[in-house]
Amino acid sequence: MSTGLPLPRVEARAKVTGAARYAVEHSADGVAYGWIVTSTVARGRIEAIDTAAALAAPEVVAVITHENAPRLQPVDDHELRVLQAPEVSYRGQIVGVVVAESLESAREAAALVRVDYAAEGHDVLLVRDHPKLYRPEKVNPNYPTDTSFGDFDGAFAAAEVRVDVTYTTPAFHNNPMEPHATLAVWDEDGLTLYESSQGAPTARAPVAKVLGLADERVRVVAEHVGGGFGSKGTPRPHAVLAAVAAQVTGRPVKLAVTRQQMFQITGYRTPTVQRMRLGADADGRLVAIGHDVQEQTSTVREFAEQTATPTRVMYAGANRRTTHLVAALDVPTPSWMRAPGECPGMYALESAMDELAVAAGIDPVALRVRNDPEVDPEEGVPFSSRNLVACLREGAARFGWDARDPRPSTRREGRWLVGSGVASSTYPARCRPAQAFARAEAGGRHFVVGIGATDIGTGARTVLTQVAAETLGVEPGQVTMMVGDSALPHAPVAGGSAGTASWGSAVQGACRALRAQLDASGGPSGTDTVEATYDTTEDLERQKELSRHAFGAQFVTLRVDVDSGEIRVDRLLGVFAAGRILNPRTARSQFIGGMTMGMAMALMEESVVDLEFGDYLNHDLAQYHVPVNADIPSIEAHWIDEEDPDVNPLGVKGIGEIGIVGTAAAVGNAFFHATGVRIRDLPLRPDRVL
Ligand code: MOS
Incomplete structure (x- = not known):
């Protein structure tokens, strides 16, 4: 038996000795370096570009703008059609690239490119009931936009216990350790991209298409990748730009996106406004479940995050509805970020479940167990396996939940108010x-x-x-x-x-x-x-019709400084049911990485919109805060043995994303338990806490 063992990473030695090559660490003869020039207005039109000073700068090979770039083919993802027109759709959009003999010279010359814009007013802030909200045809990747069962309005109005609350989450930016980067090399066989990508084979077709090449003429190599969290799941515009720069100059070109530029061109999680309505009988049995989502997309491409989809599978209840609206703003196009949809959606649902538990006077673990459905509540088909209740029970036992006094704001240790909270977790088990x-x-x-x-x-x-x-x-x-x-x-x-x-x-x-x-x-x-x-195509076509999801339970202890508003998380504990666990060492890393990111979503991460310039203010790791080890003294990930031969041929459920789902709600619920105050806008910053 080789699966089930904590085998160290097979490439560990190559990584720690530096032998493992990441995208732009690959070498190529005669390589040149690109530096991206980005727009400084959020909406408008380029009136003139003066590249003379940049071209005269030392070591400069070429300056490419929409005026001299090769023409690209139409593709679904308009972000990939770089340098095709003078229109500017968001601040930070690519308006040029400078290619030089060294990175330093390219950077220096990029600052000399002079771009004159005819700027127009911009609209970059998603607010509740934004006038530009519309109903998309589908939500990602291909779910119905809205669902409705029974009589939600009637059942909610008649429910004995009701919660009607609205939560907001800000934009969040993926920040993998390795920024996005590409080495583009043309030869007689076509184009090779050494690319920091989550999918070498899947990146190939869109790049080939926009360049007007047959798929076989493009090869994408992503041998080692320093994280992605979804932002490298589809090719980003810099990859096409690198290919264009290499084509124009006849040289291999390395193009690395800077950390600051990542906040503009490599995607982010949409902000959300989510109204949750839960109605229950006196015993806490849900009779009405409503989840109405508002979120943003760009004017370049529609991206409709599937935020309410977890509410479709979590709890039983005959009367239910979920809806999504999006507003196309003058912003970069949102993209995938770890558990897109499930992560922000479960923040709202699981926070509202806690509010319902308080309103009904029922223990929050017991409330979730009581509403566990027999079959998928909207699809009507059985689950391949569903062990949410087992996760909640095992988590409660390990955490010591039963000793918890449910009364809020009653535990004080010096300046600290102490509290604990719980939330459920789920993620689709796709194959x-x-x-x-x-x-x-x-x-x-x-x-x-x-x-x-x-x-x-x-x-x-x-x-x-x-x-x-x-x-x-x-x-x-x-x-x-x-x-x-x-x-x-x-x-x-x-x-x-x-x-x-x-x-x-x-x-x-x-x-x-x-x-x-x-x-x-x-x-x-x-x-x-x-x-x-x-x-495996035929195996998957033969699979039974089942609802396939992993589940989990998140428990949190934290304390709140009553003078400063500072929140310190003392303990995170997660229990997951995710099929067969192939390697406990790498699985644990995935779970605790997700949980850490969920904690950061609750307390630290926030992309702050600058209304004047129409861009994100905090576009580096000095100001966009991510946690370090000292931010979570105790973190535990456990899993239950789950045999699920029907989920897929291997019997495993993915674990890359479930760890982040529910954590932010558990933190918010613990904050309420500590303080007796409910804050419905993330993150829980000290200025909101006080
Ligand atoms: Mo994950 S955000 O689907 O890479």
């Missing part, structure tokens, strides 16, 4: 079609397995090695796992927490097929190789 190969070499003593998966630092390479070794019946050390290249068999993005399930099912299939061939033939002799391939 997408994937292909893989497995090859026996060296007389059947060594194996090479390949799939176009991407390891963004999560341990994907390692768990796939474990799946391959176990299926082949060999040691992990006998398997070389090849990932991170669009030249490998096609596989889905490292996103939607679907990576391990999708890729692992394909790797398992390929290794089973190879094992069968070897058992029949006796294995390769000498330098011969035996290879098998597998495609």
Whole structure:
């Protein structure tokens, strides 16, 4: 048995010794360096660009703007059509790129590019009931915009206990350790992008399309990636810009997005305004569940986050409705950020459940257990497995929940008010079609397995090695796992927490097929190789119709300084039900990473809009606050044994995102328990607390 063991990352040594190459660490002969020039107005038109001073600066090779850039093809994601027109749709939009012999010269010359704008007024702030709100056709990735069952209005009006509250969340920016970066190299075969991407194979087609190339002419390599959190899930405009710069100059070009530019061109989580209405009988049984979402998109492309979708699966209740509205503002296009939809949506639902528990005088764990549905409450089909109640019970036992005095604002330690809170967590357990190969070499003593998966630092390479070794019946050390290249068999993005399930099912299939061939033939002799391939498409088409989700329970203890408003989290404890856990070491990292990010959402992270310039004020890690180890003295992630053969061929549920879901609500609920005050706008800044 190789799965289930805490195998260290197979690439750990390469990473700590610096041998692992990230995107722009790859080398290329004759390489030049690009520096992005961005717009300084939020809306308007470029009237003139003067590039003379930049072109005269030392070492400058080229300055590319909409006036001299090659024409690009139409694509769905208009953000990829860089430098095609003088119109400016948001502050920080790419208006040019300077290419030079060194990074320093490119940067220096970029400051010399003079752009004159005809600026127009901008509208960059999402406010409640914004006049530009409209109803999108679908919400991401393809869910119905609204759902309605029974008579929500009537049931809510008649409910014995009612909660009608509105929560707001600000924009949040993904900040992976490695900023987005591309090395673009053209040769006779076409274009190669060494790209910091969550999906080398999936990035290829949109880049090829916008450049007017056949897919086979583009190769994307993402061998090692320093995180993404969703922001590298689709190609960003800088990747196309690097390809264009390399094409125009006839040189390989390295283009690294700066941390500051990441706040403008690589995506973020939309702010939300969420009205929650919960109606229950005196025993806390939900009779009416309403979740109405308002959020933003850009004028460049519609991005409609699926914020209310978790409310469709969480709790039983005959009368229910969910709705989404979006406003197209003069802002960068929002994008995926860890648990898009589920994360902000569950903040609102799980905060409202706490308010309902208080209003009904019922323990918040008991309230959630009481409303656990038998089947998916909107789809009407069974769950492949649903162990929310087991997570709540085990979490409560480990946390010591039963000893909690429910009365708010009654525990004081010096200047601190102390409280605890709970919230549920969920995330869809997706599995997408994937292909893989497995090859026996060296007389059947060594194996090479390949799939176009991407390891963004999560341990994907390692768990796939474990799946391959176990299926082949060999040691992990006998398997070389090849990932991170669009030249490998096609596989889905490292996103939607679907990576391990999708890729692992394909790797398992390929290794089973190879094992069968070897058992029949006796294995390769000498330098011969035996290879098998597998495609999971048909397996997935044959799957039963079920509702597939992971679940979890989050518990928090915190204290609030009554003089300063400072909040310190003392303890986070999560229990998750996510199918088979393949590697407890990397799984734990995923869970506690998500929980930490959820805590930061509640207390620290916030992208602050500058109304005058129409951009984010705090666009670096000095002012956009993310937590460090000292911010959480105790963090525990546990999981329950969950056998779920029906969820997908491998029996695993993704764990990349569920850890963040619910944590912010648990923090807010603990804050209420500590203080007796309910703050419904994140983050819980000291100025809001006091
Ligand atoms: Mo995740 S935000 O779907 O990469």
